[in-house]
Amino acid sequence: xxxxxxxxxxxxxxxxxxxxxxxxxxxxxxxxxxxxxxxxxxxxxxxxxxxxxxxxxxxxxxxxxxxxxxxxxxxxxxxxxxxxxxxxxxxxxxxxxxxxxxxxxxxxxxxxxxxxxxxxxxxxxxxxxxxxxxxxxxxxxxxxxxxxxxxxxxxxxxxxxxxxxxxxxxxxxxxxxxxxxxxxxxxxxxxxxxxxxxxxxxxxxxxxxxxxxxxxxxxxxxxxxxxxxxxxxxxxxxxxxxxxxxxxxxxxxxxxxxxxxxxxxxxxxxxxxxxxxxxxxxxxxxxxxxxxxxxxxxxxxxxxxxxxxxxxxxxxxxxxxxxxxxxxxxxxxxxxxxxxxxxxxxxxxxxxxxx
Amino acid sequence: xxxxxxxxxxxxxxxxxxxxxxxxxxxxxxxxxxxxxxxxxxxxxxxxxxxxxxxxxxxxxxxxxxxxxxxxxxxxxxxxxxxxxxxxxxxxxxxxxxxxxxxxxxxxxxxxxxxxxxxxxxxxxxxxxxxxxxxxxxxxxxxxxxxxxxxxxxxxxxxxxxxxxxxxxxxxxxxxxxxxxxxxxxxxxxxxxxxxxxxxxxxxxxxxxxxxxxxxxxxxxxxxxxxxxxxxxxxxxxxxxxxxxxxxxxxxxxxxxxxxxxxxxxxxxxxxxxxxxxxxxxxxxxxxxxxxxxxxxxxxxxxxxxxxxxxxxxxxxxxxxxxxxxxxxxxxxxxxxxxxxxxxxxxxxxxxxxx
Numbered sequence: 001x002x003x004x005x006x007x008x009x010x011x012x013x014x015x016x017x018x019x020x021x022x023x024x025x026x027x028x029x030x031x032x033x034x035x036x037x038x039x040x041x042x043x044x045x046x047x048x049x050x051x052x053x054x055x056x057x058x059x060x061x062x063x064x065x066x067x068x069x070x071x072x073x074x075x076x077x078x079x080x081x082x083x084x085x086x087x088x089x090x091x092x093x094x095x096x097x098x099x100x101x102x103x104x105x106x107x108x109x110x111x112x113x114x115x116x117x118x119x120x121x122x123x124x125x126x127x128x129x130x131x132x133x134x135x136x137x138x139x140x141x142x143x144x145x146x147x148x149x150x151x152x153x154x155x156x157x158x159x160x161x162x163x164x165x166x167x168x169x170x171x172x173x174x175x176x177x178x179x180x181x182x183x184x185x186x187x188x189x190x191x192x193x194x195x196x197x198x199x200x201x202x203x204x205x206x207x208x209x210x211x212x213x214x215x216x217x218x219x220x221x222x223x224x225x226x227x228x229x230x231x232x233x234x235x236x237x238x239x240x241x242x243x244x245x246x247x248x249x250x251x252x253x254x255x256x257x258x259x260x261x262x263x264x265x266x267x268x269x270x271x272x273x274x275x276x277x278x279x280x281x282x283x284x285x286x287x288x289x290x291x292x293x294x295x296x297x298x299x300x301x302x303x304x305x306x307x308x309x310x311x312x313x314x315x316x317x318x319x320x321x322x323x324x325x326x327x328x329x330x331x332x333x334x335x336x337x338x339x340x341x342x343x344x345x346x347x348x349x350x351x352x353x354x355x
Numbered sequence: 356x357x358x359x360x361x362x363x364x365x366x367x368x369x370x371x372x373x374x375x376x377x378x379x380x381x382x383x384x385x386x387x388x389x390x391x392x393x394x395x396x397x398x399x400x401x402x403x404x405x406x407x408x409x410x411x412x413x414x415x416x417x418x419x420x421x422x423x424x425x426x427x428x429x430x431x432x433x434x435x436x437x438x439x440x441x442x443x444x445x446x447x448x449x450x451x452x453x454x455x456x457x458x459x460x461x462x463x464x465x466x467x468x469x470x471x472x473x474x475x476x477x478x479x480x481x482x483x484x485x486x487x488x489x490x491x492x493x494x495x496x497x498x499x500x501x502x503x504x505x506x507x508x509x510x511x512x513x514x515x516x517x518x519x520x521x522x523x524x525x526x527x528x529x530x531x532x533x534x535x536x537x538x539x540x541x542x543x544x545x546x547x548x549x550x551x552x553x554x555x556x557x558x559x560x561x562x563x564x565x566x567x568x569x570x571x572x573x574x575x576x577x578x579x580x581x582x583x584x585x586x587x588x589x590x591x592x593x594x595x596x597x598x599x600x601x602x603x604x605x606x607x608x609x610x611x612x613x614x615x616x617x618x619x620x621x622x623x624x625x626x627x628x629x630x631x632x633x634x635x636x637x638x639x640x641x642x643x644x645x646x647x648x649x650x651x652x653x654x655x656x657x658x659x660x661x662x663x664x665x666x667x668x669x670x671x672x673x674x675x676x677x678x679x680x681x682x683x684x685x686x687x688x689x690x691x692x693x694x695x696x697x698x699x700x701x702x703x704x705x706x707x708x709x710x
Contacts, residue, residue: 076480079456097427101434105460125431
């Protein structure tokens with residue numbers, strides 16, 4: 001198939017540290033190429049990919065000192081994609097709402113992966129375009145009634161994650177994620193303090209979360225029981241998670257997927273999480289972690305989580321959340337959509353389709 | 356003609372105080388309706404118009420406490436406009452770059468009025484779409500090589516501007532505009548101090564300009580020679596300008612038009628301005644003000660500007676910058692574009708065109 005992948009421009013593909021969407025797009029594009037597809041990736045010019053790279057801007061906008069207005073770059077990207085639509089059998093958008101306005105104007109079908117969550121603003125424009133084709137990254141994410149073609153879970157490459165057969169001594173709990181109220185780092189601290197466990201925390205503090213961090217997090221950091229490591233790179237992330245006895249995922253919002261859970265499990269570390277959003281779909285309750293109804297229950301589950309089989313945690317990721325599975329899912333979606341388009345309308349020039 | 360007007364959503368149409376684009380769109384839409392056209396205005400739901408209002412959002416986004424992400428609303432607006440494209444003979448976009456990606460996908464022609472200025476970011480996407488149809492609001496604005504259909508100057512309704520035959524005593528200079536470096540309020544102060552003139556200044560201070568204001572403006576405000584009136588309403592603006600002996604327009608950038616110049620002249624007040632951007636096209640040099648090559652020259656021109664005929668200043672606006680003239684210009688553009696489209700391609704269904 002001739003496939004266009006449309007990535008956000010804020011981070012390069014793959015991202016050097018954070019950037020969940022760009023990481024998924026990177027795995028997807030590369031694996032599709034390995035499977036013989038003709039893939040064009042629209043992304044920032046510093047991206048590294050096996051696909052044909054169409055550089056919309058020279059470098060990730062996050063790193064561009066002249067960057068001011070995202071819509072300018074996004075308009076340029078979508079203009080390039082949709083002007084060339086006839087070259088593709090399918091367009092796969094990872095950029096959110098803005099591609100919706102264009103998708104209906106070309107015969108080539110577009111599928112949108114919903115990487116984020118719905119809110120009172122974006123749900124109107126999604127609803128307006130509810131007949132377009134969407135992929136949810138968890139079933140829990142489907143809070144707005146749209147034409148969902150399938151759920152395709154995010155996948156990682158287990159081979160690039162070291163397996164940690166035993167947690168480091170002295171044992172600790174790990175929290176990895178943005179320090180925002182939605183991710184619940186304050187609950188992680190409360191759980192550690194209640195149980196007397198050591199807690200190592202890492203992740204970035206966005207400007208909008210600075211006040212939350214100063215008020216709810218900073219006073220508890222003592223460098224002994226509660227450690228704060230700041231922003232860390234991929235190697236450090238893998239070690240933080242893999243060396244931990246347990247990873248905590250004490251979210252306060254409907255997390256649409258939660259990549260850090262599978263990263264922890266891939267390293268062998270069980271996850272104790274709040275039962276919100278995708279959590280029940282990602283954790284095998286009682287096997288690779290615990291899906292809890294309260295933060296108190298999360299604390300209570302620590303002794304049982306220590307007894308879980310770390311090899312089984314990793315196996316769960318290999319079986320359900322690998323890049324191979326993810327790409328299987330997307331390939332099926334593409335084929336289904338192309339077949340539908342052929343059978344439904346006369347716009348498509350069959351000659352352009354080459355499987 | 357069946358005309359779609361696509362307005363920004365940040366302010367309502369017309370704006371209660373500031374909002375140059377929304378004011379132009381308001382005049383244009385209403386006058387087109389008065390001339391018998393079938394006009395649909397896509398704008399915020401609190402807009403007041405003679406046209407058919409298509410409310411994209413309930414109220415101006417500036418006033419919506421839940422507002423977070425402009426692109427969501429703009430995508431919804433452009434989706435609505437372009438899905439209904441076949442209902443219109445022409446689509447007139449005032450929203451900048453984002454409409455560019457869509458315009459080529461429908462047979463109905465789109466014309467984009469360039470209300471802002473070019474920068475290193477947006478010039479790429481404009482250049483990418485250089486074959487689309489653009490209207491400049493001054494000849495000086497044409498810094499990027501695009502398909503300019505015409506220049507149509509912004510127009511005001513002189514009837515709604517009181518004429519001030521004599522300046523108020525004691526006489527003063529007026530500065531009205533955002534307190535940003537580009538608008539040159541610091542030069543207005545320097546001119547007043549150098550010449551001993553009183554200066555009354557009004558306008559908003561954006562968050563990004565707070566430091567500039569505190570450093571360059573605030574120390575000079577003494578409430579006697581240099582007065583700062585803050586943000587003022589339309590009635591106060593008209594009085595500030597009309598009662599002034601002279602209005603200063605000491606810009607430091609390529610102003611694409613400069614509405615405040617015609618507002619001052621409509622009230623009878625000559626304008627002394629820096630020769631940048633549209634200034635030489637807007638001021639009749641030596642008749643309604645002076646177009647200067649330096650801020651020193653601006654100061655030197657004050658005595659001569661006091662001798663100019665205030666009635667002639669107003670007449671200049673009536674003759675060149677009225678709503679009637681502006682709408683004449685746009686009507687001609689619409690007719691030209693529709694004729695071109697009919698003669699150039701077979702997409703257009705002639706039956707849909709009704710003059």
